[in-house]
Amino acid sequence: MQLNVNGKQHEVDVEETMPLLWVLRDELAITGPKFGCGIAMCGACTVHINGMPARSCSIPVGQVSGQVTTIEGLGTPDAMHVVQAAWVEHQVAQCGYCQPGQIMSAAALLQVNPNPDDEAIDRALSANLCRCGTYPRIRAAVKTAAAKIRESNL
């Protein structure tokens, strides 16, 4: 079947029931989305499908239609997305394993709400687990990124 990831078309030959995460990781060697729980409880596997945040560990690849964007497609080390840049500015990541998922969830939030209050941040990010407990810096980084987005929209 065909799969569009980060603007590139891929032909994959797998069972349609295989979760998108394992197609990305083991078939296409796109390892930014992480395996954490396999049951959509931790958010480490979060990607965007047509701009909407999705838990790739729990979506069969056969049901995916449209553009898949992973952390690698959001921005690169040389050209970071505004959310990634805010994450670096606030030195958010510790072990870093959950952060691709956190960043993808935050980027999706800011796309629809460029001025989230604490409650909106809680609602959008409470399904993303971080065992290092980096939450205070995540919150600060989301606010910094939001301010930058609002500035650039002026």
Added chain:
Amino acid sequence: MSTLGKITRRAFVIGSAAITGGVLFGYYKYKQPYPNPLTRDLHDGEAALTPYVLINATGVTIIAPRAEMGQGVRTSLAALVAEELDIDVHSVTVEHGPASKAYYNAAVLEEGAPFPPHDNSAMANGVRDLMHVPAKFLGTQITGGSSSTIDAFEKMRIAGATAREALLLAAAAKLKVDKNTLRTENGAVITRDGQRIPYTELATLAASVSLPDDVSLKPRSEWKQIGRSIPKLDMVEKCTGTATFGMDVIQPDMLYATIKVNPHLGAKLNSFNAANATAMPGVKHILPLGEVGVAVVASNTWYAFKAAEVIEFDWAKTAYAQTTEGLFESAIAAFKESHQDSQNRNDGDVDFVIGQAGDATINREYRAPMLAHATMEPMNATALLKNGQLDIWAGNQSPTFALAEAAKVSGISEENIRVHTTYLGGGFGRRAEMDFIVYAVMVAIQLEGTPVKVTWTREEDMTHDNYRPFAIARFQGVVSGSNISALDVKISSPSVMESQMGRVGLSIPGPDTTIVQAAWDQAYMIENYRVTGYRVPIGIPVSSWRSVGASQNGFFCESMMDELAHEANVDPIDMRLALISHSPTRKVLEAVAELANWGRVLPENHGMGIALVTSFGVPVAQVIEVEKTQNGIKIHNVYVAADVGIAIDPSNIEAQLISGINFGLAAAMMGEITVKDGKVEQTNFHNFDSIRMHQAPAIHCKILENGERIRGIGEPGTPPAAPALANAIYAATGVRLREMPFKKQIQFV
């Protein structure tokens, strides 16, 4: 390929410095602040070079041989070398390097010395230094015990200073000028007339100069990188999905596997039937895993997961307690003389004062459950056996344990095994265990020539951990006036050291001080004060879990202190100050009181609690502010003051305090592993959850530097969180919580 790929471990041991096209520098002198004949002898006989710096024509590489699991050690350790070498740490390459006994951790055993951390007498420090000697013999390259910076602080700076000295000598020889006319700056030697010679151009020459016997280190006033908050070297990678964790290792023609191991931990596999699994999509091999389980090897991890689900197993059972209640009964049964493990504190006459007090004695019992480490990255490792060489890729906390265990299970000599240590998606002690590496090796040696990545499901990870042990504490306290006149502390728990070291074939003689860690060794001077540890026979495997014994004992002891303060009707901070003379410890209490504005009038339904725990030598005081809301307890603020002696990187220390506190809060609120029918019941984050964004409080940090020596901060933030929370909840609600997790008794938002 790694720039270190061509250096054999042998080069480290024989102390060879020159390599093709470059030079290695390392710590080669066993330096002691207190002259000690035993260590001097060791030094004379064993002047092996431990390389930390590699310079060649293409650049400077610093080796930071500790696991980067979020605690920032890669950056902090590299900065120690870079500071003395006069080069920006962001302009060099930093690598973990190979597994080598040369990178043994000298400081990791210090915590086991029989002196409390506030004792800095010559004798206590002398014995701590002697703990470095067995550490050297054991040659254990391990990341744990909040010891990395303590171990590295001197030797990595010496490595940098030695390299700088050799580069200056090389430049002097090359230019035929006096060395004293030269200086170094930002990766180059500078001549008196301003000529710049980059270190890279001096590498070959520097290999031939004779290294100085001694070097001097910069005074603190000249530090440009140490003592500053510097951006983490791994931050951009980790925010762009380009950092390589063990889970992300890809080798050519690699296969993907998962395992199923007996959920009765430690028991064998009687038999299995894989008839339904072999024909499933993508399945390549179904292999026995020693005597304990089965591996499914497939073309995709998910195919392996699906096939593993349909295999039928007949598991042998274990002999130890099969239920949570049974495990706690074993802890109760161990409260007797025959099981006494330690009594490191016995001041005054506790029995006499308690006898006199009679019915006025305050008797309390506290409990803590088992806990899983639950790293975000489930256990995994990749291994390849090819042409007699075994390669292992894994995020791990002890490369030398990995070498030894891999050699044991494969029969391949350590000389022919390479351990490639990646980033760790969380460690917390879990990745100092070697099971995930052993299983990958078991698979690789059955599929010679094929690299296999073995990934555990979250369910396998959660049910096959080596857990934070369950524990029970029994207190007897006597209060007279505003003082505690007697305190008797009895703690019963399985021994982490016996269980964990036993799994790598080591036996640690004598008492296990982790059973009474953060109970016997606190700075309180109570006139009649006794702390006794009781060892529960080993059953279900237990292990080091961030802050080890302090994780439960801090909760027990500091909750009890709060109870005694309420009984005595005194302010809990005043009561603690009255019992402590150690100045750095007093200062963290005073600092946290000021930071929290302790004693201020709180809004209705709010409460504040205080706790003070010294672990790994770091006194940490926390004040937590909660609110009783209609939806449950809301944690608003955590105020924390900690004394690390010397703060290498304030921003990183703040990050570790935040992390340690949230880790401790998660356990206190909701962490619990239970056992039924001999198996762990929790399987995934739906029934072993952790603190999440909407529950995470604002955290306000104050870092102090009054302590006598430099300390590590990966763990000490964790222990005070649970008691400070329990004490705050008591203040807000009147409910006294004596058992973790608190969710059993109280609801959180």
